[in-house]
Amino acid sequence: MSAPLTPPPPPHEHSPHDAWQPPSAGHADAAFRKTGPAGHGEGHGWYGQDGPAMKKEVREAAVTAVAVALGGVLLGVLWWWLAPRVPLVGDVVDDSWVVYLKDSEGEQAVGVDGTFSLLALGFGAVSALAVFLMRRHGGVPLVVALAVGGLLGSLLAWRTGVWLGPAQDVMAQARSAGKGVTFDAPLKLSAKGALLAWPFAALVLHLGLTALFGPRDPDHFPPPDPHVPQGPYGAAGS
Numbered sequence: 001m002s003a004p005l006t007p008p009p010p011p012h013e014h015s016p017h018d019a020w021q022p023p024s025a026g027h028a029d030a031a032f033r034k035t036g037p038a039g040h041g042e043g044h045g046w047y048g049q050d051g052p053a054m055k056k057e058v059r060e061a062a063v064t065a066v067a068v069a070l071g072g073v074l075l076g077v078l079w080w081w082l083a084p085r086v087p088l089v090g091d092v093v094d095d096s097w098v099v100y101l102k103d104s105e106g107e108q109a110v111g112v113d114g115t116f117s118l119l120a121l122g123f124g125a126v127s128a129l130a131v132f133l134m135r136r137h138g139g140v141p142l143v144v145a146l147a148v149g150g151l152l153g154s155l156l157a158w159r160t161g162v163w164l165g166p167a168q169d170v171m172a173q174a175r176s177a178g179k180g181v182t183f184d185a186p187l188k189l190s191a192k193g194a195l196l197a198w199p200f201a202a203l204v205l206h207l208g209l210t211a212l213f214g215p216r217d218p219d220h221f222p223p224p225d226p227h228v229p230q231g232p233y234g235a236a237g238s
Contacts, residue, residue, distance in 0.1 A: 061145035068149025076160025084111040086185035090174025117194040124201025132209045150199030
């Protein structure tokens, strides 16, 4: 009488003591460094980016900075056109010319600085909106280009307005106008802090638009290690 046939034992039976254990930190880090956040191969890491993409982003940022800075010419023209005039009067005292304000209590000089600041804020908002609509992806190079372009545009606007305004030689203007005749003072930006209005407004608005309407980056997690047993309900840790 032959012995009954018994089925071979299964290759591996899970016991209560074989519950899945999380891999060690060193093993997980090694696996992640090998595959990267999205499985694109070794060497990328969380902040990796290939060379051509970075070069393209830098080129776009350089073009953006130049385009924004060239807008300073229009700002300078508007400042020269809209800024209030500061009236001066020349007189002769002891055979020498002296120049003084016609209205010593006037606020025209403050209005000159205020006009530049308001125009610069408007240009900062427009440039930030235009850059956001053209380059929605954002990025550090683009933000830096927007700030640098705004500052260069303010400097260009300042020099353009001074160049378009009355001559800088006040005494020559007084002699040319004559004694007691009113003439306009040279266009002058007394508050140099107004030069920061454009880049400040551009940065604040661009960052706000990017935070509200910009594309969202997907969350990257290291892929599961194929050598680690998975849980009974799917991937490990679910």
